Amino acid sequence: MYERIITRNEPGCVVFLLDRSDSMKQLWRGGPETMAQGAAAVLNEILLDLVLMAQKEPGRALHYFDIGIFGYGLRPVAGGEGVESAFGGSLQGEALVPLPVLRDHPLAVQNVSSIDPVAPSSRVPVWVQPVHGYRTPMCQAIAVAGSHIYDWAAAHHNSFPPIVINITDGMVTDSPYEGAQLGEWASRLTGIQTSDGPALLLNIFLSPAGENGMLFPASDRGLPEPGPDLFRISSPLPPPMAANAAKAGVYVEPGARALGFNADHPMLAKFLEIGTRVTVGY
Amino acid sequence: MMRWPGRVLTLGNQPSVGWSLLVVAAAVIGGLAAAELRHVPLLVALLVPLAVGGITVYALARWPGQQLVPPGPPLPPVPGPYELRAMSPPVSRAETKDLVQLQPIASPTATDASWWEKADGPPALSSQEVLVVPAPELASYLASALIAQCPNCGAFGLEASRLQAGDGWDFRCESCDFHWPWQPGKPWPPVGIRPGRRKQSGPPAP
Numbered sequence: 001m002y003e004r005i006i007t008r009n010e011p012g013c014v015v016f017l018l019d020r021s022d023s024m025k026q027l028w029r030g031g032p033e034t035m036a037q038g039a040a041a042v043l044n045e046i047l048l049d050l051v052l053m054a055q056k057e058p059g060r061a062l063h064y065f066d067i068g069i070f071g072y073g074l075r076p077v078a079g080g081e082g083v084e085s086a087f088g089g090s091l092q093g094e095a096l097v098p099l100p101v102l103r104d105h106p107l108a109v110q111n112v113s114s115i116d117p118v119a120p121s122s123r124v125p126v127w128v129q130p131v132h133g134y135r136t137p138m139c140q141a142i143a144v145a146g147s148h149i150y151d152w153a154a155a156h157h158n159s160f161p162p163i164v165i166n167i168t169d170g171m172v173t174d175s176p177y178e179g180a181q182l183g184e185w186a187s188r189l190t191g192i193q194t195s196d197g198p199a200l201l202l203n204i205f206l207s208p209a210g211e212n213g214m215l216f217p218a219s220d221r222g223l224p225e226p227g228p229d230l231f232r233i234s235s236p237l238p239p240p241m242a243a244n245a246a247k248a249g250v251y252v253e254p255g256a257r258a259l260g261f262n263a264d265h266p267m268l269a270k271f272l273e274i275g276t277r278v279t280v281g282y
Numbered sequence: 283m284m285r286w287p288g289r290v291l292t293l294g295n296q297p298s299v300g301w302s303l304l305v306v307a308a309a310v311i312g313g314l315a316a317a318e319l320r321h322v323p324l325l326v327a328l329l330v331p332l333a334v335g336g337i338t339v340y341a342l343a344r345w346p347g348q349q350l351v352p353p354g355p356p357l358p359p360v361p362g363p364y365e366l367r368a369m370s371p372p373v374s375r376a377e378t379k380d381l382v383q384l385q386p387i388a389s390p391t392a393t394d395a396s397w398w399e400k401a402d403g404p405p406a407l408s409s410q411e412v413l414v415v416p417a418p419e420l421a422s423y424l425a426s427a428l429i430a431q432c433p434n435c436g437a438f439g440l441e442a443s444r445l446q447a448g449d450g451w452d453f454r455c456e457s458c459d460f461h462w463p464w465q466p467g468k469p470w471p472p473v474g475i476r477p478g479r480r481k482q483s484g485p486p487a488p
Contacts, residue, residue, distance in 0.1 A: 143398075150397040188398035 001197035002238040004160040006064050006280045012160045013066045013096065013152050014050070014276055016043060017141045018086055019168035019206075021073035024132040026169075026208040029264050035206050036130035038265050039167050043069070043128050046272040051103045051125075053280065061103040064280055066096040068148060072141035074133030081134035083144040088129060095148040102127065136170045139177030142185040146192065149199060153192050162199040164189060165275050167268070169206040171226050186233035200238060202275045203230045204260035204268060213262040215271065216245060218253035227261050234259040244274040302339045309335030428470060434460035436475035457481060 006012040024036035033041070047067065054061040071086035077093070078084055087094050088107045097105075106125030113121045142164075149162045175182040192199045205227065207213070217223065220231035234257040237245070242252045248270055260271040313331030317324060430440055430453070437457035445452050450465035457480040462471060 147397045150400070191398070 002160065002200075002240055004158070004194075004196040006160050006278050008063050010156065010159040011064050011066060011098075012278055013068070013149065013156070013162040015068035015070065015096070015145050015149060015162060015164045016086075017138070017145060017164065017166040017168075018043065018069060018071045018128070019073060019136060019138075019166075019170065020071040020076075020086075020131050020133070021136040021170055021173075022133050023136075023170045023208075024073070024130075024206075028206070028208060030209065031265070034130065034132070035169050035208060036132045039206065039268065040128045040130040042265065042268045042272060043167070044124070044126050045269065046276060047102065047127050048124060049273070050276060051099060054099050055103070061100045063098050063100055065099045066152060067099060067102050068096045068145065069128060070095075070141055070145045071131070072137050073135065074131050076129075076131045081137060083137060083141045086128050088127075091127075096152055135173035136168065137174040137177070138166070138168065138172040139174045139180070139182055139185045141166075142182075142189050143177065146185075146189050149189070150192050153194050153199065157194050159194050159196065160278055161194045161197045162192065163202065163275060163278075164199060165202045165204070165272065167204055167206065168230075169208070172229075182229060183233055190235060197238070198235070200235045200241075200258060201233060202258040202271070203234045204263050204271045205230055206268065207262040207264070211262070213260070213264060213267050215250050215260050215267065216242075216252050216256040217259060217261070218255040218257070223261060227259075230261070231257055231259055240278060241274055244277045248274055250274070305338050306332065306335035309338070430470070431473045432458060432460055433462060433471040433473050434458050435477065435479040436473055437480060 004010065018039060020036065024039070025034050027033070028035045028038045031038075050065060050067070051061050054064045056062055069086040070083055072083045073081065075082045075084045085091075085093050085095055087097065090105050091097055091102070091107075103125075106127055107129065108126045109123050110126050111121045112124055145164065149164065153159075153162060172182050175185075177185065180188070186201055190198045190201050214223070216237050217231065220228040223231060237252060237256045237258045241258065242256065245252045250270070258275065260267055263271065309331035310328065311331075313327045313334075316322070317327030431438055432440060432453075432455035434455060435458040437455055439456035441454045441456060442451045443454075444450075445463060450463050452461065452463055454461050459481070460479075464470065
C-alpha cells in the first residue's frame with residue numbers, strides 16, 4: 001500500500017478542507033495575521049510548491065495532481081453557512097482542478113516584499129483568499145468532498161490514493177450530519193480506495209494561542225478537546241509520509257497518526273509539506 | 283475592495299408628490315425665464331413648461347429601477363453571495379484581503395448525497411475496461427519525446443534490446459552496425475550525420 005509512483009498517466013489527488021468558520025478571525029499566536037489569513041497564505045505556498053514540482057520545463061506544468069479545495073463555514077459565493085469550492089476567479093465552483101489548469105488560473109498575482117530591503121520583491125500567485133464566518137460544518141465538508149473524491153478514485157483506480165488534508169481551528173458543529181457522526185463520515189471517506197490503498201485523511205488543528213504543538217502523535221493521551229476526536233479520525237501515517245517526516249527532522253513513533261495539534265504557522269507549513277510530498281515519476 | 287451599498291433615494295414607480303411638484307415648478311420657472319429672454323407670449327411660456335414637467339414626472343414613474351446615490355457614509359455590507367475578483371497587487375501578505383472585490387453571484391456546490399452508500403470503495407476495473415482505456419493524446423508525449431538516431435551515421439533504423447544488467451537498452455544501427463548503450467533519463471549521445479559510414483547507400487531508413 002501507498003507505494004504507487006505518481007505519473008501523468010496515474011496522477012495523484014490532493015484535497016484540502018479549509019475551515020472558514022468565524023473563529024478563524026482570531027490572531028494567530030499574537031502575530032499580525034489572523035488564522036484565516038495565515039492558513040490561506042500557507043495553502044497558497046504549498047500549491048505553488050506543487051506547481052513548481054510539476055514544472056519540468058519552463059512555462060508548463062505537467063498533470064501530476066488533481067487539486068481540490070473546499071471551504072466550510074462561511075460560503076463567500078453562495079452566501080450563508082455551508083461548504084463550497086474555495087477556488088475563485090475563472091476556477092470558481094470547480095471541485096477538482098488539474099495542476100496545469102491551476103497553474104494558469106490564479107486568482108491574483110501578488111507582489112511580496114523581500115525581508116532583505118535591497119532584494120527585489122517577488123511575484124507569487126494567489127489561489128485562496130482568507131474569509132471567515134458562521135460555524136464549523138466539518139461533516140458536511142467531508143460529505144461534499146467525498147462525492148468528488150469517490151468519482152476521482154473510480155476513474156483513477158491504479159493511482160496513489162487520494163490525500164485529504166483538513167485544516168481547522170474548532171469543534172465540529174454539525175455532528176451528526178444526515179444521521180452520521182463525524183467519525184462515521186471519516187470512515188466513509190477513508191473507505192474510498194484505489195488499488196494502492198484507502199484514501200488518507202490528515203487533520204491539523206490550528207491554535208490561536210498556547211504552546212505544546214504536536215506533530216503525528218501515536219496516542220491521544222493528554223490531548224485536549226478536540227484532539228482525541230481528531231486523532232481517532234486521522235489516518236495512520238503511511239510509510240512515504242513517515243519518511244518525509246524523518247527527512248524534515250520530525251520523530252515519528254510507530255502507530256503515529258496523520259495529525260498535527262496546536263499548530264502555529266511554521267508547523268502548518270511543515271505538516272502540509274510532509275503530507276503532499278509523494279514520489280513523482282515522469 | 284468591497285462594494286458597499288450606499289444610501290438610496292428611489293424615483294421608482296411611485297414618485298412622491300413633493301418630487302413631482304418640484305419638477306413641475308422647476309420647468310415653469312425655466313419657461314418664465316426663457317419667455318423673459320426671448321419675448322415669447324406668457325401663455326406659451328406657461329403651457330410648454332407645464333407639459334414638459336408633466337411628461338417628465340410621468341416618465342420617471344414609468345422608468346423602473348432609477349436610483350440616485352447621494353454622497354454619505356457607507357452602510358455595513360449586506361450578508362449574501364459574493365464573487366472574488368483580483369485587484370491590483372498589494373506589496374505584502376498582510377494586505378491579501380485587499381486583493382478582492384466582492385460581487386453578488388450564486389453558484390453553490392452540490393452534494394452527491396449517496397456516494398457513501400455505494401459499495402466499499404469504487405468498483406474495481408475489469409480487465410476489459412483496462413484494455414479499452416484510450417491512450418493519452420500525442421501532444422502529451424512531446425515533453426518526453428526522443429527522436430532516436432544513430433550517433434555514428436545519423437540513420438533512423440535502429441534495433442533495441444534490454445541490457446542484461448540495469449534498466450538500460452542496447453541499441454544497434456541497422457545501417458552501420460554501430461552499437462551503444464542508453465538508459466532512460468540520460469541524454470541521447472551526440473548524433474553525427476555521416477552517410478558515408480553506412481553499409482547501404484541512400485537516405486537513412488525512416
